[in-house]
Amino acid sequence: MNEQTPAALKPGGEQGYLRIATEEAFAPPEMMPLYRDVLDGPDPDPGFKSLMGFYIRSQSPRARFIFERLQDLGALRLADMDARGIDKQVIALTSPGTQVLPTDKAVALAVLANDQLGEACRRHPDRFAGMAACAPQDPEGAAREIERAVSKYGMRAVIINSHTNGEYLDHPKFSPILEAAQALDVPIYIHPNTPPRSMIGPMLEKGLDGAIFGFGVETGMHALRLITSGTLDRFPKLRVILGHMGEALPFWMYRLDFMHKAGVGAARYECMKPTQKRPSDYLRENFYITNSGVAWEPAIKFTQEVIGVERVLYAMDYPYQCPPEEVVALDAMRMPLEHKKKFFQTNAERVFKL
Amino acid sequence: MNEQTPAALKPGGEQGYLRIATEEAFAPPEMMPLYRDVLDGPDPDPGFKSLMGFYIRSQSPRARFIFERLQDLGALRLADMDARGIDKQVIALTSPGTQVLPTDKAVALAVLANDQLGEACRRHPDRFAGMAACAPQDPEGAAREIERAVSKYGMRAVIINSHTNGEYLDHPKFSPILEAAQALDVPIYIHPNTPPRSMIGPMLEKGLDGAIFGFGVETGMHALRLITSGTLDRFPKLRVILGHMGEALPFWMYRLDFMHKAGVGAARYECMKPTQKRPSDYLRENFYITNSGVAWEPAIKFTQEVIGVERVLYAMDYPYQCPPEEVVALDAMRMPLEHKKKFFQTNAERVFKL
Numbered sequence: 001m002n003e004q005t006p007a008a009l010k011p012g013g014e015q016g017y018l019r020i021a022t023e024e025a026f027a028p029p030e031m032m033p034l035y036r037d038v039l040d041g042p043d044p045d046p047g048f049k050s051l052m053g054f055y056i057r058s059q060s061p062r063a064r065f066i067f068e069r070l071q072d073l074g075a076l077r078l079a080d081m082d083a084r085g086i087d088k089q090v091i092a093l094t095s096p097g098t099q100v101l102p103t104d105k106a107v108a109l110a111v112l113a114n115d116q117l118g119e120a121c122r123r124h125p126d127r128f129a130g131m132a133a134c135a136p137q138d139p140e141g142a143a144r145e146i147e148r149a150v151s152k153y154g155m156r157a158v159i160i161n162s163h164t165n166g167e168y169l170d171h172p173k174f175s176p177i178l179e180a181a182q183a184l185d186v187p188i189y190i191h192p193n194t195p196p197r198s199m200i201g202p203m204l205e206k207g208l209d210g211a212i213f214g215f216g217v218e219t220g221m222h223a224l225r226l227i228t229s230g231t232l233d234r235f236p237k238l239r240v241i242l243g244h245m246g247e248a249l250p251f252w253m254y255r256l257d258f259m260h261k262a263g264v265g266a267a268r269y270e271c272m273k274p275t276q277k278r279p280s281d282y283l284r285e286n287f288y289i290t291n292s293g294v295a296w297e298p299a300i301k302f303t304q305e306v307i308g309v310e311r312v313l314y315a316m317d318y319p320y321q322c323p324p325e326e327v328v329a330l331d332a333m334r335m336p337l338e339h340k341k342k343f344f345q346t347n348a349e350r351v352f353k354l
Numbered sequence: 355m356n357e358q359t360p361a362a363l364k365p366g367g368e369q370g371y372l373r374i375a376t377e378e379a380f381a382p383p384e385m386m387p388l389y390r391d392v393l394d395g396p397d398p399d400p401g402f403k404s405l406m407g408f409y410i411r412s413q414s415p416r417a418r419f420i421f422e423r424l425q426d427l428g429a430l431r432l433a434d435m436d437a438r439g440i441d442k443q444v445i446a447l448t449s450p451g452t453q454v455l456p457t458d459k460a461v462a463l464a465v466l467a468n469d470q471l472g473e474a475c476r477r478h479p480d481r482f483a484g485m486a487a488c489a490p491q492d493p494e495g496a497a498r499e500i501e502r503a504v505s506k507y508g509m510r511a512v513i514i515n516s517h518t519n520g521e522y523l524d525h526p527k528f529s530p531i532l533e534a535a536q537a538l539d540v541p542i543y544i545h546p547n548t549p550p551r552s553m554i555g556p557m558l559e560k561g562l563d564g565a566i567f568g569f570g571v572e573t574g575m576h577a578l579r580l581i582t583s584g585t586l587d588r589f590p591k592l593r594v595i596l597g598h599m600g601e602a603l604p605f606w607m608y609r610l611d612f613m614h615k616a617g618v619g620a621a622r623y624e625c626m627k628p629t630q631k632r633p634s635d636y637l638r639e640n641f642y643i644t645n646s647g648v649a650w651e652p653a654i655k656f657t658q659e660v661i662g663v664e665r666v667l668y669a670m671d672y673p674y675q676c677p678p679e680e681v682v683a684l685d686a687m688r689m690p691l692e693h694k695k696k697f698f699q700t701n702a703e704r705v706f707k708l
Contacts, residue, residue: 054620054622058620058622060619060620060621060622061620062616062619062620063620163556166555166556168556170560195553196555196556197555198554198555198556199549199553199554199555199556199557200552200553201520201550201551201552201553202517202520202522202550202552202553202575202579203553203575205625206524206579206582206583206623206625206626207582207617207622207623207625207626208575208578208579208582210613210617210622211609211613211616212578212582212609212610212613212614212617213574213575213578213606213610216606216609217571217574217575220567220571221556221557221562221567221571224562224566224567225556225560225562228560228561228562228566229560244609245605245609248602248605248606251599251602251605251653251656252567252570252602253650254647254648254649254650254653255565255566255570255598255599255647255648256566256567258647258675259564259565259566259647260566262416262565262675263561263564263566265414265416266408266412266414266415266416266417267414268408268412268414268561268564269560269561271559271560271561272560272561293608293609293612293613294608294609295608296607296608298656298659298660299605299608299656302605302652302653302656305652306652321612321616
């Protein structure tokens, strides 16, 4: 790293585009005691214990850096944005958010998180935009809370931190959430969670359950379930956002199409009926992809090529991954300025109606 | 599809390169009753039941097409190769091979499979090359069988159909297998298997446990375990081949490096110690990638770009996925003939010492 380079970063659009970061995390301070209760309770979810047990309890510089910044929606965050040249953050309740809590506490946390984030967005309308939290454990209540957060605070999307106690959005019980998002025309951002108990075994055994690998496969699978279960045929106007370069689904697209057609054609699974379109069609028509965690030109350009330049958005993944050098590297990508502006700015403005 | 186009396909190298397909499958007819015994036994592995229960029992055209061809090492296979323009197949015992059987039956099947495949390679030395099967359930015996198959039949690689009863090659018990492969300088081809019981839950629930998704995440994880466990530091000359475009690990490379460094730096896992190199370095120095199942120019060129043109090899995935149109599409890839020749021919000649 050239230590002088990041000093050149600043907001304001001098480089020809604003930088809007679209998968940025926060945590209400009140959430931490709730998490400690879960961690101290009987038989906590092993993925949650691995993830939040680390971030809450570890004294490592990485964990302390993140723990402090997650809970800030003011001066510290704004200073970090300034130092990294970020004009605006689209902020969401960090994973697993409400989704690991008992229903009553989850419902209350969603309200509290939306109020805290909504007020912060009102204080800094040029710098912050928000995604609505909800408690999928209570699907009807979740739909009402999404409506409240969108109408009261102008929330731009819904954050779903992937599975809820091992259940996925394709389950019919979650239909009220999908209905609300489609009716309000706000996208659902499916953020990774650690794999559920029925999936995490050999990943947890070797420390691969988190962002290094387990996050991606759990969340890629979640998105794929929405496609192959026919959920997106039931909600054809639903817009879904995936981070981390689409959790590799763009790279898998050819194989998804081939094997989906083969499996459906052979009627291999009772649960896998024909869908209206190929898996890749849904990826190109219902999904948007952010590059959170992947500040890497080859993967970004690949995804622009196969999914579309209009559908690939910038994200930083603050505070989990926020080296200024990554912004410098992305600014330097060899692509037309017009494409770079879509990536950093105008796609986000369109998708989130900023 | 243009029905006339595939008629132009033939072996012989007229297009400027031979086509060597490097992940092609067979099954001894004697294996099928052994599989039926497992399927009919108490509590069969759910992934095996989903996979081989389908291919053995389904009357769908796809299952019958594959079942017949898996068991042929003669005229039918050669005719299929001719019709698809394939000069040579590098053939291996189909997944899960021995690895789902009781140890004694697994050991016997490995010998039988190697004898059948070895004799077929002797009958058709210009068209067939083989990989050695083994029974990882008996690691010392597996090492001896690999040595026998390599010395007697000139087998070019070792096939490991991913996990063995939920255990992976990073387990120290499997060291004899890695030692034998390294000492004989034959690569290990890690072919997918369905995820083990401790991982398959939400994939099986929605029909995503097989080649459409579960194969890739299980096998990508296997390779990643070899890297992050330090196994490739213990066996630095070991060569590993992954199919299916590297099971997406090339696409994940940036994130693997970032999160591996972050996790190791924070000492998050007792089981994840520092390694000598970054994950991406191992992928570029110990691994070879085939495009089995992915006849798709963007993913092939991406992988050539980030892993190296010398390390990306052609595979067809016969008989599971063998439309002639895929060969036509790959012949038509827009890349220098020199790169295409490496992809189709000379990389395979070098890696397998053909």
